[in-house]
Amino acid sequence: MSGHVVPVKTYLGIFVALLALTALTTGVAFVDFGELHTGIGLVDVIPLNTVVALTIALVKMLLVILFFMHVKYSSGLTKIVVMTGFLFLAILVSFTLADELTRGWSPEAGGWNTALPAILPLIRGLC
Amino acid sequence: MPGQEIPAESRVNYLNASYGVKSWLLTTDHKRIALLYLGSITLMFFVGGFFAVMMRLHLIEPQGALVAPETYNKLFTMHGVIMVFFFLVPSIPATLGNFLVPMMIGARDLAFPRLNLLSWYIYIIGAAFTLYAVISGGVDTGWTFYTPYSSTFSHTSVIPTALGVFITGFSSILTGLNFVVTIHKMRAPGLTWFRLPLFIWAMYATSIIFILGTPVIAITLFLLGLERLLHIGIFDPAIGGDPILFQHMFWFYSHPAVYIMILPGMGVMSELITCFSRKRIFGYTFVAFSSLAIAIISFLVWGHHMFVTGQSIYAGLIFSVLSFLVAIPSAVKVFNWTATLYKGSISYDAPMLYALGFIGLFTMGGLTGLFLASLATDVHLSGTYFIVAHFHYIMVGGAVMAYLGGIHFWWPKITGRMYPDGWARFAALVIFVGFNLTFFPQFVLGYLGMPRRYAVYPGEFQVLNVMSSAGASILGIGYLIPLIYLLWSIRYGPIAGPNPWGAKGLEWETPSPPPTENFEEIPVVTQDAYDYANVGGSRV
Numbered sequence: 001m002s003g004h005v006v007p008v009k010t011y012l013g014i015f016v017a018l019l020a021l022t023a024l025t026t027g028v029a030f031v032d033f034g035e036l037h038t039g040i041g042l043v044d045v046i047p048l049n050t051v052v053a054l055t056i057a058l059v060k061m062l063l064v065i066l067f068f069m070h071v072k073y074s075s076g077l078t079k080i081v082v083m084t085g086f087l088f089l090a091i092l093v094s095f096t097l098a099d100e101l102t103r104g105w106s107p108e109a110g111g112w113n114t115a116l117p118a119i120l121p122l123i124r125g126l127c
Numbered sequence: 128m129p130g131q132e133i134p135a136e137s138r139v140n141y142l143n144a145s146y147g148v149k150s151w152l153l154t155t156d157h158k159r160i161a162l163l164y165l166g167s168i169t170l171m172f173f174v175g176g177f178f179a180v181m182m183r184l185h186l187i188e189p190q191g192a193l194v195a196p197e198t199y200n201k202l203f204t205m206h207g208v209i210m211v212f213f214f215l216v217p218s219i220p221a222t223l224g225n226f227l228v229p230m231m232i233g234a235r236d237l238a239f240p241r242l243n244l245l246s247w248y249i250y251i252i253g254a255a256f257t258l259y260a261v262i263s264g265g266v267d268t269g270w271t272f273y274t275p276y277s278s279t280f281s282h283t284s285v286i287p288t289a290l291g292v293f294i295t296g297f298s299s300i301l302t303g304l305n306f307v308v309t310i311h312k313m314r315a316p317g318l319t320w321f322r323l324p325l326f327i328w329a330m331y332a333t334s335i336i337f338i339l340g341t342p343v344i345a346i347t348l349f350l351l352g353l354e355r356l357l358h359i360g361i362f363d364p365a366i367g368g369d370p371i372l373f374q375h376m377f378w379f380y381s382h383p384a385v386y387i388m389i390l391p392g393m394g395v396m397s398e399l400i401t402c403f404s405r406k407r408i409f410g411y412t413f414v415a416f417s418s419l420a421i422a423i424i425s426f427l428v429w430g431h432h433m434f435v436t437g438q439s440i441y442a443g444l445i446f447s448v449l450s451f452l453v454a455i456p457s458a459v460k461v462f463n464w465t466a467t468l469y470k471g472s473i474s475y476d477a478p479m480l481y482a483l484g485f486i487g488l489f490t491m492g493g494l495t496g497l498f499l500a501s502l503a504t505d506v507h508l509s510g511t512y513f514i515v516a517h518f519h520y521i522m523v524g525g526a527v528m529a530y531l532g533g534i535h536f537w538w539p540k541i542t543g544r545m546y547p548d549g550w551a552r553f554a555a556l557v558i559f560v561g562f563n564l565t566f567f568p569q570f571v572l573g574y575l576g577m578p579r580r581y582a583v584y585p586g587e588f589q590v591l592n593v594m595s596s597a598g599a600s601i602l603g604i605g606y607l608i609p610l611i612y613l614l615w616s617i618r619y620g621p622i623a624g625p626n627p628w629g630a631k632g633l634e635w636e637t638p639s640p641p642p643t644e645n646f647e648e649i650p651v652v653t654q655d656a657y658d659y660a661n662v663g664g665s666r667v
Binding site for chain 1: 254311339343371372375376379426427429433437438439441442445446516
């Protein structure tokens with residue numbers, strides 16, 4: 001244990017902040033932020049509502065980890081352990097996206113169907 | 128026995144310190160909790176084994192000899208679920224790990240004894256849910272719970288089974304957490320990281336996977352439940368989900384889980400090989416770090432389970448290369464054990480027979496894994512009996528052999544009694560022969576194209592299937608023999624003495640069975656691990 005005593009005032013402050021952020025998440029869900037078009041192949045369309053919701057969630061998560069879970073006052077080793085968890089989450093997400101985002105690249109994906117319109121006239125010509 | 132001054136019965140130890148059911152069910156002694164786990168997982172092992180025997184009996188005839196196809200689907204599912212989640216994952220960590228981690232590092236208990244007991248109760252609750260699922264009609268999705276079949280179409284007890292696995296996961300997390308904290312904080316004075324027995328390194332690596340991987344399977348099964356009960360579209364494409372997302376999340380845990388099963392076995396191996404060849408391990412640091420390397424790389428290879436399920440071939444390429452990488456630390460271990468044997472003073476006691484069996488079977492299991500890590504050969508072999516043979520060579524030929532070797536090695540420490548050595552060697556041989564007869568034909572069957580999970584098969588595959596079934600019955604008998612003589616030995620076995628193998632390690636410096644507090648005085652460590660050069664091969 002860190003042995004650090006956190007004043008009740010801080011806990012209450014964080015609690016109120018979490019409630020406020022929950023209300024904010026609910027509120028912004030009713031606003032349409034539209035989409036961001038990046039022009040980059042893999043991530044061409046980014047729905048901004050998701051970005052906003054996840055950003056708020058990230059802030060809430062940090063508040064819980066840093067203050068409720070005392071990581072802010074913990075030793076370096078504990079901080080490394082916590083960060084390792086996120087590193088592995090990043091591995092899960094990035095490798096899964098490496099599949100998801102490149103599925104369309106596979107020549108087999110549309111294989112025969114894509115090739116068919118090009119080949120059909122040729123076959124007809126031969127017959 | 129020489130060297131044993133006080134008879135085991137007259138001395139207070141963890142077994143006779145208190146009596147009664149309550150003294151066991153409310154114990155916080157890591158050694159007693161290990162025995163609670165030992166009893167529970169042995170029960171689950173024989174329940175899971177029963178399903179396997181039923182399957183093999185059914186497959187004696189091409190049209191199926193025993194059960195309806197639907198029942199067959201339930202048999203292989205329940206076999207897989209019980210063996211993976213309720214036997215193999217907790218096997219070595221929860222029994223030998225619980226018993227030995229504090230003793231090997233010179234501590235009086237784990238860091239959180241009550242959390243340790245809680246983990247056993249959580250395991251029991253999870254197991255109860257799963258056994259309820261068996262009784263309420265079983266589940267037929269395969270142990271992998273692939274969606275959308277499991278989330279939308281199966282009419283069997285998916286939710287109770289998944290809930291059982293979900294709950295049991297928390298017991299793994301608690302065990303892992305307990306081990307990590309204990310190994311960091313409670314080592315005896317002088318016991319530096321590089322003096323630790325390699326079993327501890329293996330437990331540490333396994334605990335990392337427990338902590339980082341298990342929450343993912345929990346949340347995956349939770350999402351599966353949400354989709355099945357509330358029809359929220361996560362995995363079913365018909366309601367906007369992605370079935371391959373389920374496989375990503377499932378295998379992110381379940382591939383590392385393979386290493387949860389085998390890494391502790393590797394730890395046991397390092398103890399057995401050094402003791403029975405009376406030598407220091409060859410390349411201690413490499414073996415230690417190869418455990419950590421396996422734990423980390425194991426999280427980067429899961430996509431090799433999905434080469435033919437619609438995953439992008441570009442992701443497949445990356446996963447294939449990374450899968451080959453994991454062979455390196457595995458091979459480091461095998462080569463280093465073999466090098467340890469070189470010029471050793473080898474004796475063939477029962478634990479050593481299991482250890483030598485492990486080396487051969489694990490090597491075959493590992494090398495056939497390379498076939499499956501190659502994108503092209505995997506297309507042919509995926510979903511066939513080749514896969515079944517491959518992973519049984521790792522999980523049964525590897526993990527179960529090591530588990531039994533470990534049980535035989537530390538049995539005198541756990542119970543204070545020796546078992547009949549002749550029977551133990553005989554059982555090791557029966558298991559080795561039975562195992563190979565069961566699973567080697569399955570490599571051939573798979574190569575010839577017989578798919579797994581089918582209740583019927585073409586007639587030309589019958590000879591190999593009958594061989595496999597015959598092997599399974601030999602294997603079944605092989606597993607029953609140790610159950611009988613080990614139980615017999617608790618009452619009638621000769622007194623073992625504190626160190627019957629002349630082994631190194633702090634756990635052998637205590638009486639057998641050890642007192643509740645393990646050590647009267649916390650030992651001070653001044654030597655490296657496996658310092659057999661200074662023992663002179665003395666055996667009690």
